[in-house]
Amino acid sequence: MKKVLVVGAAKSGLAAVRFLHKYGYDVYLTDAKVLANRDELIAEGIRVYDGGHPDLLKEIDFDFVVKNPGIRYTMPLIKHFVDNNVKIYNEIEVGLSHQKQHRYVAITGTNGKTTTTTMCEALLKKLNPENVACGNIGYPVCDALLNVEDGRALDLAIEIGAFQLLGVESFKPHVSVIMNLSEDHIDFFGTLEAYYKAKMRIYQLQDENDYFLRNIDDEAIMKYAVDVPCQVIDFSLKRTECDVYRKDNRIYFRDVELVDLDDFQLVGEHNVQNCMVASAMCYLMGVSPQDIHQVMAGFKGVPHRIEYIRELNGVKYYNDSKGTNVDSTIVALKAFSQPVHLLVGGYDKKVSFDDLIPYLGNVKCMYAFGETKHMFEKIFDNVLIYDNMHQALDAAHENAVEGDVVLLSPVCASWDQYPNFEVRGDEFREIVNGYEI
Numbered sequence: 001m002k003k004v005l006v007v008g009a010a011k012s013g014l015a016a017v018r019f020l021h022k023y024g025y026d027v028y029l030t031d032a033k034v035l036a037n038r039d040e041l042i043a044e045g046i047r048v049y050d051g052g053h054p055d056l057l058k059e060i061d062f063d064f065v066v067k068n069p070g071i072r073y074t075m076p077l078i079k080h081f082v083d084n085n086v087k088i089y090n091e092i093e094v095g096l097s098h099q100k101q102h103r104y105v106a107i108t109g110t111n112g113k114t115t116t117t118t119m120c121e122a123l124l125k126k127l128n129p130e131n132v133a134c135g136n137i138g139y140p141v142c143d144a145l146l147n148v149e150d151g152r153a154l155d156l157a158i159e160i161g162a163f164q165l166l167g168v169e170s171f172k173p174h175v176s177v178i179m180n181l182s183e184d185h186i187d188f189f190g191t192l193e194a195y196y197k198a199k200m201r202i203y204q205l206q207d208e209n210d211y212f213l214r215n216i217d218d219e220a221i222m223k224y225a226v227d228v229p230c231q232v233i234d235f236s237l238k239r240t241e242c243d244v245y246r247k248d249n250r251i252y253f254r255d256v257e258l259v260d261l262d263d264f265q266l267v268g269e270h271n272v273q274n275c276m277v278a279s280a281m282c283y284l285m286g287v288s289p290q291d292i293h294q295v296m297a298g299f300k301g302v303p304h305r306i307e308y309i310r311e312l313n314g315v316k317y318y319n320d321s322k323g324t325n326v327d328s329t330i331v332a333l334k335a336f337s338q339p340v341h342l343l344v345g346g347y348d349k350k351v352s353f354d355d356l357i358p359y360l361g362n363v364k365c366m367y368a369f370g371e372t373k374h375m376f377e378k379i380f381d382n383v384l385i386y387d388n389m390h391q392a393l394d395a396a397h398e399n400a401v402e403g404d405v406v407l408l409s410p411v412c413a414s415w416d417q418y419p420n421f422e423v424r425g426d427e428f429r430e431i432v433n434g435y436e437i
Helices: 012-024 040-043 055-059 076-083 090-097 113-124 141-145 192-203 217-223 271-284 288-297 326-334 355-359 373-378 389-399 421-434
Strands: 005-008 026-030 045-048 064-067 103-108 133-137 157-159 175-178 211-214 231-235 243-248 248-251 256-260 307-312 313-320 340-344 363-368 383-385 405-408
Touching: 005 012, 005 076, 012 026, 012 064, 012 090, 012 141, 026 271, 040 231, 045 055, 055 076, 064 076, 090 141, 103 113, 113 133, 113 157, 113 271, 113 288, 133 141, 141 157, 175 192, 175 271, 192 217, 211 217, 211 355, 231 271, 243 271, 248 271, 256 271, 256 288, 271 288, 271 326, 271 389, 307 421, 313 421, 326 340, 326 355, 340 389, 363 373, 363 389, 373 383, 389 405, 389 421, 405 421
Parallel strands: 005 026, 005 064, 026 045, 103 157, 103 175, 133 157, 175 211, 211 231, 313 405, 340 363, 340 405, 363 383
Antiparallel strands: 243 248, 248 256, 307 313
16 A cells, blocks of 8 residues: 655645545645644544654655645755655645546636636536636645546636645646736745746646647746747737737637626726636637626626725725735735725735835825734835734724725735634624624
């Protein structure tokens, strides 16, 4: 029986454990924390080593290791296996390498991944209601494929981040895209170039029967996306002399109309781009133009992405907790012409916030909290400092007047005070909905 070690018992790790156990592997699981479901896992036949990573694991001859994407390769246990040439995978590779029958579109990039992936899911369901979005979107690939009958093929919409692209070996989407590139995750990759090059892995195994959508409006993509081994489909919001473009407020794939933007409900140029990419990808997967128009006309958006919460005493509240880097917060600020009370701060990813400065013209006040709170004083004159988001939101609620917007778009990841951006956004929504008129 083949032995495999899963490092990290978060959502993706547990999905890999369940999947590999089903396929007959002798599964070892280790986590730095004590696991609440330890006894349950052991009863299922999993060998659990929690509360730390014992050295005895280094003595076992594992066929491969599966790690959580956020765990660094320099972590002592992982480094041991790297040094000894043991293959290190993630759960996406585990799922797709065991079930090769599925087609999939793959979406990466600094921003726009989740909305575009969610759009693709809605479009692909027109081909088969069982088609699903998975990967970095929060639903592990191994969970999506766990109960798929042998031989049955799905069309998947897979969101994949740079961390995850480092841990795949057989990843071969039928259609792939890098939405955009901007500075992010320097704390993990060390350099901007290493981060960008990791993104380019999305198309490395594609061939002449596959497609890569290239954003010709993005200088970094045009610089790094070279020697692409599949068919390149160029798209642009600014130009029409390319494959996928906007003209007369409609989106076209060459001469085929896919979407009438007069019927599209989401705000902001970034969402037009998301719509353009998802529509083109799924057209290449076989979704009809009629179905594409229908789905895009009815698409309502996704939580935590400039999510409208409510209007209270003439003030509108928006949750953009997914705004975890400078570029995504710029996108959010560009969506508003009204005065904005901006909630910012969180985990320090060691990046500069200076690029925000040209987009702060309609910001009345910043309310900064968390690990990075004092960094915002360097880029804006009117910054109020708080220990946590609740305090910051209460202050913004108190200061905002009719016609203003209160926007949570933190520029930073949530990991200093929250397990993820969803929990942070859910708390924002709950607090806002609790305010009385």
